[in-house]
Amino acid sequence: MTLLQQFILPRLLQWVIVIVVGITITFLIPRLSPVNPIQQALGRLTQFATLEPEAVLQLREQLMANYGLEGSIVEQYFRFWGNLLGGDLGPSFGAFPQRVNDMIGRALPYTVALLTFTTIMGWIIGIIVGTLAAYYPGRLTNLVAGVMIVVYPVPYFIIAFIFLMAFTYYIPFFPLIGVFRGEPFEAEFIATYLHSTFLPAVTLLITGLSFRFIMARALGTAELSSDHVQYATMAGLPDRRLMTSYVARNTMLPQVTDLGLSMGSIFSGTLITEAVFGYPGLGDLLLQAIYQADYNVVMGITLLSIVGIATASLIVDLSYPLVDPRVRYR
Amino acid sequence: MSPETAASAGMEQARVNEEARNVVEAEGLKAWYITQAYGVERTVKAVDDLTLAIREGEIYGIAGESGCGKSTLLKALLGEIVSPLTIVGGKVEYDFDAGKIDALKQTEEDREAIRWRRVSYIPQGSMHVLNPVRRIRDTFHDFIAAHQETTREQSIEMARNYLQELGLREGVLGNYPHQLSGGMRQRVTIALATILTPRLIFADEPTTALDVVVQRGVIELLKEVQKRENSTLVLVTHDMGVHANLTNRVAVLYAGNLVEEADTSTIFRRPRHPYTRYLIESLPRMGDRSERVGIPGRPPALDNPPDGCRFHPRCPLATDICRQEVPPLLPVEGIGNGTGPPHRVACFHQVDAPLEAGEIEHAAEMPHAD
Amino acid sequence: MQTDREHSLLSVESLQRVFVTREGFSTTRLEAVAGASFAIRNDRPEIYTLAGESGSGKTTLARLVLGLEHATSGNMYYKGRDVLHLTNKERRDWFLKEVQPIFQDPFATFSPLKRIDSYLYETTRNYKMATTREGIDAHVDEALHAVGLSLAEVRGRYPNELSGGQAQRVSVARALLTRPSLLVADEPVSMLDASLRMSIVNLFRTLRDEHKVSVLYITHDLTTAYYAADRIAVMLRGWVVESGPVENVLGEPLHPYTQNLKNAIPEADPEKTWEGDASLAVMDTEEYTRTGCRYAGRCPAVMDICKTTVPRDIEVQGRSVKCFLYDEEVPEAERTQAMANGAPVA
Amino acid sequence: MFGIVGLVTNIRDLMKFSGAFRWGFIVLVFVFLMAGLSWFSPYEEDHRRDTPRGKPPLTEISIGRDDDGERIYARTLLGTTSQGQDVFWQLTFAVRNTFLIAGTAVFIGRSIAILLGMLTGYMGGVFDRVLSTIIDSLIVLPRLPLLILIAAILRGDITTLGLGVLLGIMDWAHPSKRYRAQVLSLREREFTHTAVFSGMNPVKVVVREHMPFLVPFLLADVVSGFLWAIGMEVTLAYLGLGQISVPTIGSLLYWGNYYNALLLNQTWVLIPAIAAAVFTVAGFYMLSQGITHYLDPRTRLTRLGVSDS
Amino acid sequence: QPSGLPVDVPRDELFVMDQIFRWSIIDNYNVWRPGRITPHRHALIAETLWYLDQETGNIMSGASNEPPVYNDDYTQMTVTLVDSLKWSDGEAFNADDLVFTVETVWNTPELSFGGWHAQFVDFLESVEKVDDHTVTFTLNRPNPRFHKNFEARWAGLYMMPEHAFSQIEDLVNYTYQDGPYLGLYAPVEMDPNGFWDLFKKRDDPENTAVCQYHMNEDCGPGYVLTILYGDSTKKVIAMTRGELDAFMNVDFEAFESLLASTPTAKSWYPEFPWAYPNETSSRLIRFNFDTHEWTNNKDVRWALALALDIVQLQTEYIGGVAKVVYVNVPYTPKLAELYYNHPRMQEWVENLEIDVAGEPYKPFDATVADRIGEWADEQGYAQPAETAAASYGSGWWKYDTDTAAKLLEHNGYTRDGNGDWYTPEGERFSFSIQAAPDEVDSFRVANAAADMWNDFGIDVELQGLERSVWGANFETGQFETDAPWLSFVLPDGDGWPQMRSYHSKYYVPAPELHNALGGGTPARLVDPVLDELIDAMESLHPQDPQNLELVHQFLQHWVENMYYISTVSFKKFVTWNELYWTNPPSAENDVYMPLYWFQGGRFSIGGLESLGG
């Protein structure tokens, strides 16, 4: 049908282009970095050892072979696509001979679980509270808004740190790092999981929430003065209905966009929060990989987030007419 | 009121007069738009010192030129006073069965109790007030469920039947507002406002986007509902044909003032205010293609209305007194049977003559009274 | 029907617009404009009225003409040029200068967040109708005066500070500012009192006569249509069922639907109240998709053939009618009988 | 369309009617004053060791010697840092520099975002498809590795302004997608057509017609962009874009953290920096609340009473 | 209070120590594969032939308890193995294992960890078992330091269990999770996320080198948990919570707050200056001789050195806890004796004269240590028992900005009214100094230098760079000055292994990698005098007095030219919490160095005693 031809197929093509471009750029990024993975590995492998210069040269050759860095960049590029399409992301340099697939596989569930939850919850609660605030301007609202606006600019690592100090030091209730015991989905695992995830989740929630609150309040306030809301108010519709179906619902277009994009970027993890709370997610993995110019890990993780965000963007675009029926595919 | 239909409008009117009590009473109502911030200072006296009473069970028409304050009056009567609209003076009271309610001081609870169950409102621009991202069906459910216990199925069923009476296909329920034509949207709003059979309906130009056939159908339906429930309809429309066909009484507004009020036939037969006479005479008639002119001059800007009678700059009969004094709205003696609401006119130079066709052409030649 | 593209200002040929609405997995097709054809003269400007019941596709047709809606099929020529496939640039540089709209809903016409006069200034400035500040003010004021307003009343106001009729008049005034060749006016006077209505319709007449502006005038108000228009097309369910000079069509309507319309006009006379049953026919989508005449379900003069076959456009008595009652191919007797059945009550 | 006089009256009225605006204005004036004070600082911007280290607020410290070699003592208002700097004066520099960085970033980022986002949303078609592909390609790129790469390539050679520009260039794709979303809906509204038929070109249409609808959102978004820039500035300082010796809100926090201010209970090092961020953002937010209400004529008057409370 | 520990072992059996890294190689205990070094793992589970005591330079025995025996021309090395060691599966350790290990690594390029494969390829002729506990290595050319491959400072070539590994085909990808191990511990549990590892003591501790060293049949805690909590703050919190018994290092401020909150915590000294001072490295400021003309000007380098106030640097920036050194030789007892306190060296430095605008000038200031002591007194710190020099290091250069100014002026530099320096070309004298903030002391040295030079009137920009970027910068010569760390000598006093990179034959110009030829220095220094000295050292045995003399000459030449500005010796807040375990190494219990992530770990852990849970 024409919708398919006119909109969906080109959009899918765009999706493909975006992914290919994105991946190509991330193929180049670590390679443009001045940090040299071979040098890094040399340092790691021979720390405190005294090697003959000849041995150093020999080792360097060996590492190039191990890491698959022989050949020109173009050759490497095509080899990379070949491996990628075969589902193999290659070995990590920093953790050789560990496979990147395994490393990401290990960290991914933690990150995805944490971020999916906090992103969605922050989004929902933020919109609810923000819309409430738009709907009931007044003292209490100003207070809530005040708190949000005060929390919001505090850098999230400071918030994380305050939580850390408060609940692991002064009130030592939560563990210092993510401690997970038992097999997945056993009671013990779930208990330790919740125990370990609580603080990072709350931190992320708070920061995400206040942003969403501010957006929702701004959008809600604007929407309140629209004719349909005023008419429905006149008609004595209950507040809850007005807020949900007449105010919040009508502001969904940018909100859904944001939700989509942030869901997509879940795969890049959350760096500082993970680091502060010792949470075993992708963020830390990525950071270390960047520092070590661990090309394969960097590409593996960014690949996930590229596909994730591109897909989220695709879904978001396709969902616009559902979110606002006036929007037409064009 | 008994369901039996009266044989003629005149008889019906008499019965209304005898039995009914006033559902809405406005006294000395002054509803002004006061803008005084951000570099703008303006007071628009959109409704100025207006007194009227609307009886239960009647259809009360309001006519007047564009911008003369009809919509403002309705908003004031509805008690929907949103800044910059300000009630500067006067009061509005409802009287349903249980004592008087001050319409201008409705609390949140009053509003919830009264709105849509007792008083409802079809705003001007009614094609524009539907939530663009909500299907008609859901909007109906919202409006119905807000005021009575109902399930989704029930309210949709109600809506479906009602919309059919308004000549809308069933599929409309599944549509979004922008998928409907202007007239269809307008009918949806009419349905939303009347589906709960309120006792008092304020309708502000409800049929502007309807073709004559549908307009007639819709109006008949409103009338039927009104009759059946003995509810009261306050109808603003420019279409004098609709006034003639539908209303029991007509009030004519000019520049925020009530200038004449009488039962429909009197308004059309023996209007006394020069402005009313103009208004009725300016109607084009089918089959007549000769050049027609509107009322000479333009209505005054309401932020700076003329002194005295506001119509005097355009009035062929105007004299000095008109320029200096505001004519009071007084009942006309000797008209009606004494029990019904009187014919009221605000003019120093009332014309007491039946309206002749073609009068307007000679307006300029109307004799000056002094 | 092939119209004369070269000599028409606007020539609409079998224009069709189908809307597909989706709900869940069900889709509904609705032919809002079904093969409409008409032409507005170029040699002598005219006021061309589109009338018809609510939801018959008038607005959609107007939007097609304005290029705001994509035609599903059909052709449209403006001054001989194909306007369905204009590039953005051509549209901006040429078409927009030629055609101006007045939209049906005055409350939606202007952004609620902007002063309403800004549209007037923008239009004047962008179309270079005046250059100096004073000139612009004067030009705007003039247009506003034509619709019974003044710049002083409108200046600095936001749309919600105006009454419905005032907003509508500003919308008319805006369209007049540019002196376009064609004015597409979608119910431009619906919110105005009779007196103002007359002045605006008179204004259209003046424009036509003195400024060579043609008007595509969409209205429900048949009296003003009759008063001002040269030709009229009556629409029903996406069809043009009767079209021709207004004296003919409204003076003596032939199509049962047009007759019905004319009879329903309320008269400003309390003695002459409506008579008869006015309950509305349920207009379901079925009418759009029916195989025969789309009016068959409601037509008092319906014949058997009407329910199965789509009527042709018949040229009769100086107009074109889409009705079997006037189709020579239908036996005469049958038609007379049907006409008798459907004779208007009045 | 209002001139200077109009602007002044508008601001005066805003001050009069909008409590939010009033407070926001006062707070921002205060913050700007802070920044302005930096030009009167007795210490040099990037100089350490001016004072004793890690002294709490209001303690008496030696701030050097006079000509006779006698120590001069003074009280420090907000205490001193672990690097021997007066927190108060550092803060004045920090506010100034952060304003410069974040302000530039927000200005550049949002300008591009608004224009491109709105235009793609409005124009549709090939224009949209091409630009959206570019925007999406930028969105999918993880910004952190990119920043680290740039950090590495620039090797610390970047000016404060340059950093602002860099951040601005990196932060427009996301917001532009948000703006695009809203314009997709706005362009279907009738007044858009009115505008088009009034002869406005696409840029004018989006800027004059659609922008007002986005303003509340835009202002909120600007706040977030501001914070993003501050956050990135901290991160970049940490990653080595060489900004740590330039006092910014970010670098103050960085140093506080680096010297374990929290663990040592030296909160006076952190709190002023956080407070500066909070005040700036809150002030701007309140200001924007006032402006939002002012810009929407429908609510302007309705809400005056409310925001007063 | 719920325990934050991830394992359920009673505390009287469990020793918890800082893991330093988060393992990226999670479930792989193969210590030969090319990957990251995992110090605790190999220290606990594996065994090499010898260990080098950082502090004394002495060889400590592992799988061999006798020093290697070289033939006269250093082409043959004979090793005698301990005969009482057993693998954890009960199999005896013998020469077959060593030969198997060497041959396997020699023949498998992928087993490249430590570079041993490359070393063997380079030197080894053959390896032969003489008897069950004797093995002879034949080399293709003389190498008096060949045994270094089996001597662990951080890592040495670890023994492979021949009886088990000979069955395994792909040793490169073998994860070695089930033993058999030669060390005292065996891994029993690990965090799939790499934050921690749990090790259990072998059932036969008496068969391990560690317990035999301790002469204790059942030495060491029953379990060892290595765990990474994160940054300094978290380690301190963990220790106050009793969830960490030893950590490697934190910064000075964090350590102070730990002392305040945890009375049982202590580092090397019970009092000021607390930290362990004898790690074999030192902090310095390095010039890049390939960038600016002025870096090649000895006078300018000296001027910069004289413009630094070392007392302030050491007290204000480092907290007074590190020893001052004027050349890149750490001030450990052994090395102080060999170098700083060596009469020849002492005399030389005290009489050292440099040429300042034609006048001779004695730059050495012997009072530095005393002045630091005075400062400590002022702070109210109890002074350590040792002499000031033992606590605060050697003397240093005078803080003499006048002379520094003279040196600059003599070279055409000028100073304006504000005291700002301009180069002879008339440009502002300005440069940057790079350092990695996470390398705390280095960064603070850079900080201090930047501050003091700025005060002196030079425009110095401090650039804190992420460590790998900083590394990349110096590897490719993208810096003007930076603050690295190094030692010219090994703990035993040998200099050649560290000095030979400075041979000009390895020089490559920037921006090529400084070690493109295998050796080379980021400073890109070329000095024929150094070349000669290095060549002379190569063929000498490390302990040859002549070798020592050459090292002296190298150092003197270096200092005269002020090629680097050395500042302080390493110190580390290795901290033990004596809550569950006692008897950690300390100044009072100076048996082993406390750097447990080096080879010392096995020995210090083996000596721990439980205080009960």
Ligand SMILES: Nc1ncnc2c1ncn2[C@@H]1O[C@H](COP(=O)(O)OP(=O)(O)OP(=O)(O)O)[C@@H](O)[C@H]1O
């Ligand atoms: N975007 C749309 N999607 C689906 N259906 C639509 C859409 N726009 C219009 N329609 C349908 O097309 C038909 C014609 O609508 P149109 O607005 O043209 O009617 P109209 O003649 O202008 O009516 P009115 O006089 O009531 O304004 C209606 O049935 C309407 O429901």
Ligand SMILES: Nc1ncnc2c1ncn2[C@@H]1O[C@H](COP(=O)(O)OP(=O)(O)OP(=O)(O)O)[C@@H](O)[C@H]1O
């Ligand atoms: N919010 C407002 N602020 C200021 N003036 C207003 C506002 N709303 C309406 N007015 C003015 O008040 C007067 C009366 O407006 P109102 O809407 O009541 O007119 P109306 O009689 O309903 O006209 P129409 O028939 O055109 O709808 C008009 O002059 C209008 O410009």
Ligand SMILES: [Mg+2]
């Ligand atoms: Mg009105």
Ligand SMILES: [Mg+2]
């Ligand atoms: Mg329409």
